[in-house]
Amino acid sequence: MKILKSIWRFIKSFVLFWKDFLVGDSPELALGVLIILGVAYWLHNSGVWDVVAIVMLALILMVVTVWRKTRVHR
Amino acid sequence: MFTGSEILLIITVMAASAVEAVEALTIIMASGITHGWRSTWEGASVAFFALAAVVGVLGTTIIHHVDIDVLRVIVGTLLLIFGMQWLTKAILRSSGFKAMHDEVRIYEKEVEELKKEKHIRHGKRDSIAFVVSFKGVFLEGMEVVMIVISFGLSNGNDYNRLKYAALGAAIAIAVIAVIGAIVAKPLAKVPENTLKLGVGIILVSFGMFWMGEGAGVKWPMSDVFILILAVIIAATTFGLIGYFKRLHNLMQHEVHLL
Numbered sequence: 001m002k003i004l005k006s007i008w009r010f011i012k013s014f015v016l017f018w019k020d021f022l023v024g025d026s027p028e029l030a031l032g033v034l035i036i037l038g039v040a041y042w043l044h045n046s047g048v049w050d051v052v053a054i055v056m057l058a059l060i061l062m063v064v065t066v067w068r069k070t071r072v073h074r
Numbered sequence: 075m076f077t078g079s080e081i082l083l084i085i086t087v088m089a090a091s092a093v094e095a096v097e098a099l100t101i102i103m104a105s106g107i108t109h110g111w112r113s114t115w116e117g118a119s120v121a122f123f124a125l126a127a128v129v130g131v132l133g134t135t136i137i138h139h140v141d142i143d144v145l146r147v148i149v150g151t152l153l154l155i156f157g158m159q160w161l162t163k164a165i166l167r168s169s170g171f172k173a174m175h176d177e178v179r180i181y182e183k184e185v186e187e188l189k190k191e192k193h194i195r196h197g198k199r200d201s202i203a204f205v206v207s208f209k210g211v212f213l214e215g216m217e218v219v220m221i222v223i224s225f226g227l228s229n230g231n232d233y234n235r236l237k238y239a240a241l242g243a244a245i246a247i248a249v250i251a252v253i254g255a256i257v258a259k260p261l262a263k264v265p266e267n268t269l270k271l272g273v274g275i276i277l278v279s280f281g282m283f284w285m286g287e288g289a290g291v292k293w294p295m296s297d298v299f300i301l302i303l304a305v306i307i308a309a310t311t312f313g314l315i316g317y318f319k320r321l322h323n324l325m326q327h328e329v330h331l332l
Contacts, residue, residue, distance in 0.1 A: 030155055040291055055306060062162065069172075070171045
């Protein structure tokens with residue numbers, strides 16, 4: 001039982017470390033990047049649209065994230 | 075001789091590592107001054123070798139066992155996430171919405187907190203100093219490790235890129251360590267925000283490119299398109315800084331009028 005608890009504690013802290021490392025205080029960024037990845041896979045045979053979509057989505061993600069963070073101060 | 079892409083790789087990793095090394099140095103100094111240097115250096119050294127082992131083991135394992143397209147998607151996604159995090163923070167700092175990273179203030183706060191901690195000794199080792207410097211170096215260094223691995227493995231099973239990326243990180247860490255040892259105080263004059271801004275633009279550009287390539291996107295003009303991406307991202311970044319700086323100044327003005 002004690003071993004199981006230690007293993008569980010280790011797994012929990014491992015997951016929390018990586019969540020904090022990759023997501024941190026900007027969950028919208030991690031989610032947004034995953035959406036861009038999905039769109040890249042979805043449109044990868046569509047000629048120039050995949051390039052346009054990836055670039056536009058990345059820029060929108062940047063603007064939205066900064067906008068959201070500044071809203072706290074407004 | 076190095077190719078243009080390899081030089082860019084080394085410079086990017088050096089800049090990213092320098093930023094993190096400055097932050098780790100602040101923690102090491104606070105720990106060394108309050109709890110003694112011996113355990114502080116032991117903690118920092120163990121963390122450094124642990125990080126080097128992660129690069130060696132993870133890097134070589136990935137090179138041998140992961141398909142190049144899958145690798146590019148993972149590398150691109152990680153770089154895009156890190157790059158966006160660095161870039162948005164740098165934009166907020168440059169526009170005044172977030173306080174600039176002040177190493178002196180962080181150092182003073184850290185020293186104050188560490189002074190309150192009791193000296194817990196195991197033989198000649200001070201546990202607090204060991205743990206604080208180990209955690210500081212390991213956590214700050216993990217981001218560098220991810221950048222080294224991502225940039226180093228972007229061409230699949232090309233060991234040279236991984237070596238160059240590790241070399242860039244090692245040079246930056248050595249330079250910061252030597253300067254830190256000479257001046258014996260936190261390096262407040264390193265333009266951390268400018269470095270973060272520059273590195274952020276490069277990470278986002280490479281991240282988008284590799285993530286797209288791994289997903290099957292055919293970029294026009296091949297690798298040259300990374301430069302175009304960098305110009306687009308840089309223009310947007312400076313546009314956002316200009317807009318939010320004006321907004322921040324306007325808000326300050328309104329507060330004064332009230």
